[in-house]
Amino acid sequence: MRHQTRILAAAAAGLIAMANATHAHSSTLDEVKKRGDLRCGVNIGLAGFSAPDDKGEWTGLDVDFCRGVASAIFKDPTKVKFVPLSAKERFTALQSGEIDLLSRNTTWTMSRDTEQGLAFVGVTYYDGQGFLVRKSLGLKSVAQLAGASICMQTGTTNELNVADYFRTRSLTYNPVVFEKNEEAVSAFNLGRCDAYTTDASGLYAQRIKLMDPSAYVVLPEIISKEPLGPAVRQGDDQWVNLVQWSLFAWLNAEGLGVTQDNVDEMLKSGNPEIRRLLGTEGDYGRGIGLDNDWAYQIVKKVGNYGESFERNVGKGSRLNIARDQNKLWKDGGLHYAPPIR
Amino acid sequence: MANARNEPPQPTQSFAWLYDPRTRGIILQIALLVGVAAFFIEIALNTAANLKAQNIATGFGFLDRTSGFDISQTLIPYTSTSTYGRVFWVGLTNTLLVAVIGIVLATIIGFIIGLGRLSSNWLVARLATVYVEIVRNVPLLLQLLAWYFTLLIALPLPDAALELPLGIGVTNRGLYLPAPVWQPGFGAVLMALLAGIAAAVAIGVWAKRKRLATGEKVPAFWYGLAVVVAPPLLAFFAFGAPLSFEYPEPDRFNLEGGIVLLPELIALLLGLTLYTAAFIAEIVRSGIQAVPRGQKEAAAALGLRFWQVQRLVVIPQAMRVIIPPLTNQYLNLTKNSSLAVAIGYPDLVSVFAGTVLNQTNQAVEVILITMGVYLAISLLTALLMNWFNARMALVER
Secondary structure, eight states: OHHHHHHHHHHHHHHHHHHHGGGOOOOHHHHHHHHTSEEEEEESSBTTTBEEOTTSOEESHHHHHHHHHHHHHHSOTTOEEEEEEOTTTHHHHHHTTSOSEEOSSOBOOHHHHHHBSEEEOOOSEEEOEEEEEEGGGOOOSGGGGTTOEEEEETTSHHHHHHHHHHHHTTOOOEEEEESSHHHHHHHHHTTSOSEEEEEHHHHHHHHTTSSSGGGEEEOSOOOSOEEEOOEEETTOHHHHHHHHHHHHHHHHHHHTTOOTTTHHHHTTOOOHHHHHHHTSSSOTTGGGTSOTTHHHHHHHHHOOHHHHHHHHTSTTSSSOOOOGGGSBGGGTSSBOOOOOO | OHHHHHSOOOOOGGGGGGGOHHHHHHHHHHHHHHHHHHHHHHHHHHHHHHHHHTTBOOSSGGGGSBOOOOOSOOSSOOOTTSBHHHHHHHHHHHHHHHHHHHHHHHHHHHHHHHHHHTOSSHHHHHHHHHHHHHHTTSOHHHHHHHHHHHHHHHSOOGGGOEEEGGGEEEETTEEEEOEEEEOTTHHHHHHHHHHHHHHHHHHHHHHHHHHHHHOOOOOHHHHHHHHHHHHHHHHHHHTTOOEEEEOOEEOSSSEESSEEEOHHHHHHHHHHHHHHHHHHHHHHHHHHHTSOHHHHHHHHHTTOOHHHIIIIIIHHHHHHHHHHHHHHHHHHHHHHGGGGGGGTOOOHHHIIIIIIHHHHOOHHHHHHHHHHHHHHHHHHHHHHHHHHHHHHSOOOO
């Protein structure tokens, strides 16, 4: 009898201890190092940003950022476990600790940043919401879509922007909302909708998948601001800094002309900015818990931001998206990273 | 003294109750209950503490906030300026719409197929068997996607809308029906209809009493039909046909006006109904086969005709076997309707546990509410079916 009671008590205590385990917060960086890989949440499949290639390797701009952070930590870009997530799942996955970093073409908004326990660290791609329509409709502006059926994906800012756009102009439309992008695009392809809407970058990525891409046109109008960027959990400032400065180092490397090919030569550079970036001068790795060559590793393993951009979504890719506002500030774009010093 | 030596050693009197198996049982039960309760309370407190620590909003205040998005099918008034709470009701009514129509259709089709499997006609029986075996062995989600994309491909684009008689239009954007517009005076027609139905019920009761008392048969059905149909018709023409229709007209992109049945709704109903009907068919077949053959033979020997045998002897007994598993199928259909999200039908899971969850990110609250709703719908269905089952139960004398 007493034996039985003891087992029961032990079981209850065990369960409570289990529930309590999540109370304890150890540093994300320590956990990642102990585990031996970085868990990175990415899109299930969005050409140019994150999609498996024909060899089953994840590629894309968002994927490169994950590999960059992994290189900074482990000096090895392969130490990433990619977790493909739908728009609906992404925040819960980050909050629950299933992933360490969300790099999944996610728009930085106030409610996401302040109410959902997320911390956005910067912008990897300046985007805006656009519309894909059949050329034969002869449309010039989004407002001409009054009365049209529009296909889109649930759980996105796109759903809200369209509602805002048409409400502001007192126009009507018929939303057709799907959980997965694939079904939204298929339905559009089969003529269920007159337009398909998502971020402009996504439109280019989806258009190449349609039966006859040349029969469709992206409307020139952009109806929203969609700064896409990586996010982490709130409450671990060291981890926020590490991810944020990985992004800044990525951008600064391009600004300083440090590329994947010349990074070893650049180690001998006399330019103090380059020396601080590559860790030949100063002690900048310590503040984020890494060795001083952390930024060198990023550039060595995945290249700088510009190289990754052109390779994945720009001239070197099927998407062939112009850099425009995604150029560095000194070239007339919006990317502006604080200096390393 | 000798007497005292023979007495068994007494355990300390005050702890004797501890060795009573009944008491022990009760103590253990209470301990287990407290343990389980403590476990769930700990989970709840821990969740709340962690959400707070991670700076994630909690509570049900979000239900009063503006949703900011639109929904393709709303049975109650809704705009993007409505609240998240309103979204919940829109989703719930959309789910109930599918569940109710689906249950009715699946029952009808299921009974027909089930009877078909027992048909003495070789072809009919084989066709019914093939239907059941194919439909219930393919995953429902695949069937839904197949129906949906087949409809989108098979139906014409809006610029080539198929125009059917009575002003019905068919495109792959939906089935467009003329919408009735009530004119003043239509209330009187409705009143006449209600009065007619009441009269028909009264006639039915009267006819049954008379038959039981005198054995004389009254064609109650025809009398009833007459009083249901005639008064509303008279009222309709007396008030100068107070009903007009709004017909769907081609607009720039779609047909506009009238009542629209979205292809998402049609595909979902087709998929759910045909899938569940296959299971119901098997239940009906087994129920009928469970009635001993002697019952039929005895009924026939009493001089009852085929349909009388079915109606009075076979089906009432078969129903006792059919109803409990039928309830399961109704619950399954309701729960399966949550697959709607895959084909863009705005049910509760799609708009509330989907979009609202994502915009507010209050996963715990939203999922709790959603699970509570499905639980409530299912329990309510089960309750109704149990009541029906009790009514159909064999009254033993």
